[in-house]
Amino acid sequence: MHSRKKRLIPPTVEEIASEKLRLEKIQKLHKLVFTEIESESFTDEGFTLSEKAMMISPDIYTFLNFRRNLLLSKLSQVPKEDQVKILSSELELLTRIIKDSPKSYTLWFHRQWVLLQCQNVAEIMTKELALCDYMLKKDNRNFHVWNYRSWVVALEGNQGVNDEMEFTKTMIYRDFSNFSAWHYRTKVVKQKFPDQVPVEFIISELSMLKNAYFTCPNDQSVWNYHRWLLLGLENIKIVGISPRTYKTCPNELILGFSHSLSGLDSQSVGVSDGWEPAEGTWEPLHTKPFSYIWKFIPSKPFNNAVEIRLNPVNTQVCDFNKNCTFTNLIYKYKKANDEYEFKADGQEDIEIFEQELANINELLDIEEEDINQVLLRKAQIVEVLAFSVPVSGYFDQAVDCYKRLIQKDPRHKVFYEEQLDAFTALKLYRKSQIEPSSLKLKAKLLGLG
Amino acid sequence: MEELISITYDSILIGTDTPTSILAAALSRDGEKILHIDRSSYYGSIDGTLAFHEFLSLASSGDSPTFREFCIHIMPNEDEECMKFPRRFNIDLQPKFVYSVGDVVDWTVNCGVSLYLEFKPLEAGVIWDKNGIRRVPCNKSEIFANEALSVVEKRLLMKFIEFCSKSIEEGNFDVNVRFVDVMAEKKLPQHLQNILLYAILLIEDTNVSFAEALSRMEKYVSSLGIYKDNCALLYPMYGSSDIPQGFCRMCAVYEGTYVITDELAIEDVCEIDGLQVVTSSFGPLRGKKVFVNSVYASLDKQVTIELENSSFRAAILCRGIIKEAEGPVLFSIPPMEFGNASVVYVLQLGESSSTVPAGYSMLHVWTAEGNADIIQSFIASVPVEIVFLATYKHTVVRCSGTLNHVYNPGGYEILKHFVHAKELFNKEKGNHEFLPLRHTEEEDVLKDI
Numbered sequence: 071m072h073s074r075k076k077r078l079i080p081p082t083v084e085e086i087a088s089e090k091l092r093l094e095k096i097q098k099l100h101k102l103v104f105t106e107i108e109s110e111s112f113t114d115e116g117f118t119l120s121e122k123a124m125m126i127s128p129d130i131y132t133f134l135n136f137r138r139n140l141l142l143s144k145l146s147q148v149p150k151e152d153q154v155k156i157l158s159s160e161l162e163l164l165t166r167i168i169k170d171s172p173k174s175y176t177l178w179f180h181r182q183w184v185l186l187q188c189q190n191v192a193e194i195m196t197k198e199l200a201l202c203d204y205m206l207k208k209d210n211r212n213f214h215v216w217n218y219r220s221w222v223v224a225l226e227g228n229q230g231v232n233d234e235m236e237f238t239k240t241m242i243y244r245d246f247s248n249f250s251a252w253h254y255r256t257k258v259v260k261q262k263f264p265d266q267v268p269v270e271f272i273i274s275e276l277s278m279l280k281n282a283y284f285t286c287p288n289d290q291s292v293w294n295y296h297r298w299l300l301l302g303l304e305n306i307k308i309v310g311i312s313p314r315t316y317k318t319c320p321n322e323l324i325l326g327f328s329h330s331l332s333g334l335d336s337q338s339v340g341v342s343d344g345w346e347p348a349e350g351t352w353e354p355l356h357t358k359p360f361s362y363i364w365k366f367i368p369s370k371p372f373n374n375a376v377e378i379r380l381n382p383v384n385t386q387v388c389d390f391n392k393n394c395t396f397t398n399l400i401y402k403y404k405k406a407n408d409e410y411e412f413k414a415d416g417q418e419d420i421e422i423f424e425q426e427l428a429n430i431n432e433l434l435d436i437e438e439e440d441i442n443q444v445l446l447r448k449a450q451i452v453e454v455l456a457f458s459v460p461v462s463g464y465f466d467q468a469v470d471c472y473k474r475l476i477q478k479d480p481r482h483k484v485f486y487e488e489q490l491d492a493f494t495a496l497k498l499y500r501k502s503q504i505e506p507s508s509l510k511l512k513a514k515l516l517g518l519g
Numbered sequence: 520m521e522e523l524i525s526i527t528y529d530s531i532l533i534g535t536d537t538p539t540s541i542l543a544a545a546l547s548r549d550g551e552k553i554l555h556i557d558r559s560s561y562y563g564s565i566d567g568t569l570a571f572h573e574f575l576s577l578a579s580s581g582d583s584p585t586f587r588e589f590c591i592h593i594m595p596n597e598d599e600e601c602m603k604f605p606r607r608f609n610i611d612l613q614p615k616f617v618y619s620v621g622d623v624v625d626w627t628v629n630c631g632v633s634l635y636l637e638f639k640p641l642e643a644g645v646i647w648d649k650n651g652i653r654r655v656p657c658n659k660s661e662i663f664a665n666e667a668l669s670v671v672e673k674r675l676l677m678k679f680i681e682f683c684s685k686s687i688e689e690g691n692f693d694v695n696v697r698f699v700d701v702m703a704e705k706k707l708p709q710h711l712q713n714i715l716l717y718a719i720l721l722i723e724d725t726n727v728s729f730a731e732a733l734s735r736m737e738k739y740v741s742s743l744g745i746y747k748d749n750c751a752l753l754y755p756m757y758g759s760s761d762i763p764q765g766f767c768r769m770c771a772v773y774e775g776t777y778v779i780t781d782e783l784a785i786e787d788v789c790e791i792d793g794l795q796v797v798t799s800s801f802g803p804l805r806g807k808k809v810f811v812n813s814v815y816a817s818l819d820k821q822v823t824i825e826l827e828n829s830s831f832r833a834a835i836l837c838r839g840i841i842k843e844a845e846g847p848v849l850f851s852i853p854p855m856e857f858g859n860a861s862v863v864y865v866l867q868l869g870e871s872s873s874t875v876p877a878g879y880s881m882l883h884v885w886t887a888e889g890n891a892d893i894i895q896s897f898i899a900s901v902p903v904e905i906v907f908l909a910t911y912k913h914t915v916v917r918c919s920g921t922l923n924h925v926y927n928p929g930g931y932e933i934l935k936h937f938v939h940a941k942e943l944f945n946k947e948k949g950n951h952e953f954l955p956l957r958h959t960e961e962e963d964v965l966k967d968i
């Protein structure tokens with residue numbers, strides 16, 4: 071399917087002539103079928119013609135609609151046992167045709183329709199899964215087959231989720247350079263663990279991934295899955311605030327979060343003024359359900375050092391993916407000289423991220439040259455670490471990665487620059503080290519113009 | 520008999536080894552009247568698959584330029600099955616295999632000889648050393664899944680393979696440098712070098728050039744997984760002589776005449792009245808041209824015989840089987856493991872190849888230089904009982920003189936056999952088509968429209 075070479079030699083006179091003949095025959099067939107359709111009757115001859123039409127021109131869904139009507143008419147005229155026979159021979163016919171045209175939307179839809187007419191789906195399921203196996207062996211990236219497979223599994227109420235895990239694992243071991251298999255695996259993992267993916271599972275997946283990215287470090291599908299896997303471990307954090315420092319108490323706080331959130335209230339985010347809890351209202355910057363930036367307006371003006379705790383147990387707040395939890399870092403304004411400066415206290419559990427960073431560094435050490443995909447993933451992981459471990463060298467490491475990427479891969483310069491901008495604009499960082507190019511983005515993100 | 524001597528043939532070919540048989544088929548397809556003869560009870564000549572008693576008889580018939588120094592180290596008892604039913608036990612004089620994708624398959628399929636042949640996927644990539652017998656990873660998926668290699672080793676091996684792919688694409692490398700030197704320069708550890716040389720590329724001469732190794736690698740990569748996952752090679756069922764036999768059959772289908780019998784004595788070839796006359800025990804055989812293989816080189820009174828590379832070989836009949844497998848297995852014994860100066864290849868044929876009955880396996884061993892002690896040494900490391908052990912030397916000979924000599928390059932690949940046959944064909948026939956297409960695929964539903 072992939073790497074089909076384009077024909078370089080122009081066709082000969084004989085080839086053009088025989089192709090013309092072939093097309094004339096096909097047009098004749100089409101005319102015959104349209105005549106049948108217009109006659110508005112369901113005959114045996116029409117049935118045979120529609121079969122030929124399905125084989126020669128499967129993408130013309132008018133013919134398939136016609137065939138479906140023919141089948142319905144046939145099914146209504148025969149007893150139940152014969153119905154099963156008709157439908158199973160239709161499935162067999164479809165199997166033959168689909169093997170020649172594996173990427174025809176209309177044929178797969180037709181197959182779904184036929185399956186829905188069958189009463190005994192449970193029996194046929196093994197055969198359908200076997201067909202998917204066979205088709206995926208021939209082309210493991212055919213999304214029609216993957217979609218059909220997941221549709222068939224869902225028909226029977228997703229009972230086989232463990233089998234599906236095994237299946238995706240087999241496909242990955244057969245050829246891990248396969249976005250479809252990894253993507254399907256993410257869906258199956260979500261089905262198996264609807265709330266939070268347990269850490270033991272993540273660790274075992276990471277050990278398989280390590281073998282994969284050492285074997286083929288520039289394979290994007292592996293890093294995609296790696297990122298997805300670790301996203302669930304990234305806690306919701308505050309990544310920026312305005313004002314960052316103050317001499318006189320602020321009237322309001324504008325907070326930037328790492329995830330876009332909805333439903334913020336005083337129960338989920340505890341703001342205190344010195345020792346006392348501060349009452350107030352939360353407003354999202356954007357009117358849509360989820361927003362990265364929220365404004366807190368205290369009922370009474372602040373007097374003292376402000377402290378913000380993100381309550382780990384919350385019922386109202388959710389992030390877009392509904393699977394992240396709040397960090398246990400505590401954010402405070404601390405007095406330094408005659409100003410208050412925003413700082414984060416505490417440390418998150420970052421063991422998994424540190425381990426992955428160590429693995430990636432091990433990989434980069436063996437290579438003579440940086441590999442873009444590896445370096446980008448390193449930058450992303452170091453970003454997470456920079457926000458999770460408040461005073462650390464991780465910020466510099468992340469900036470360094472992006473700068474190396476900008477140099478190594480100028481084709482994607484703008485992408486790396488934007489990532490770097492967003493990162494530096496949002497970071498808790500000393501005023502003097504924020505890059506000027508990010509001011510515009512920063513202002514935008516903080517809703518200041 | 521009378522028919523034989525009454526016709527003047529366009530070409531008379533003497534000897535039924537692989538290149539001579541390919542040439543016979545090609546000439547016959549081109550319209551020549553062919554007489555193909557061999558003094559033998561079997562097809563294949565020096566590429567033949569011999570029944571047990573035929574092998575014993577060849578072993579006692581003395582030295583020839585091609586095969587000499589037959590020595591039977593272990594002889595079975597008279598009541599052994601191979602002595603009572605020798606036709607059930609078959610020995611390849613020079614085992615052959617075919618890459619799943621390539622010119623050999625294309626030519627064989629195009630001209631229709633493939634209809635007479637059956638193949639089994641050959642499992643290669645099995646290293647046999649002092650530590651035992653184990654399958655080593657031979658492609659990306661196997662490297663990924665392999666538990667014995669560390670992630671760093673996986674990366675090193677993959678990096679080198681990627682470097683080779685890049686070199687193939689860009690074509691900018693020093694053609695004279697040796698493959699082993701390139702591997703050493705890239706600091707590939709010895710055990711990984713062994714995997715590449717002996718498990719993947721099946722190199723026999725360690726001085727092989729980088730260019731030759733790359734072309735092997737290309738063939739290997741494009742042949743992987745075509746007929747069976749992780750297999751690149753095919754072995755002909757019933758033994759290697761089936762290949763020349765298939766071409767002889769094609770020649771016969773196009774009205775070639777065959778005389779293959781022990782009772783045919785071929786005495787002399789001389790020119791009389793512009794025709795070549797072969798004096799035989801069946802009478803004088805007349806033809807416009809005569810081709811002889813190396814067995815009959817001495818029919819040419821002015822022949823010069825050059826000895827080219829030689830190999831040490833063994834045929835070992837075992838009760839039992841070393842590695843259970845669906846089909847034939849090729850073991851690679853790296854140099855120095857059992858005192859062998861160069862790599863030793865061992866082809867295991869069990870019941871599935873239809874060359875031996877159930878409960879037995881035939882091992883075909885070959886290496887550049889060796890002796891019986893080496894063989895005893897590695898056989899002692901496996902739990903099978905040896906029923907028969909014979910060793911012999913094979914030498915490639917190049918003959919020239921007044922007759923047309925068909926060069927047989929030996930070795931396990933038959934691409935070169937094709938190439939030599941084609942050269943001889945082109946010399947006689949200019950740009951006539953060599954083994955033209957026999958079979959065209961036809962369809963179709965459109966026939967009745």
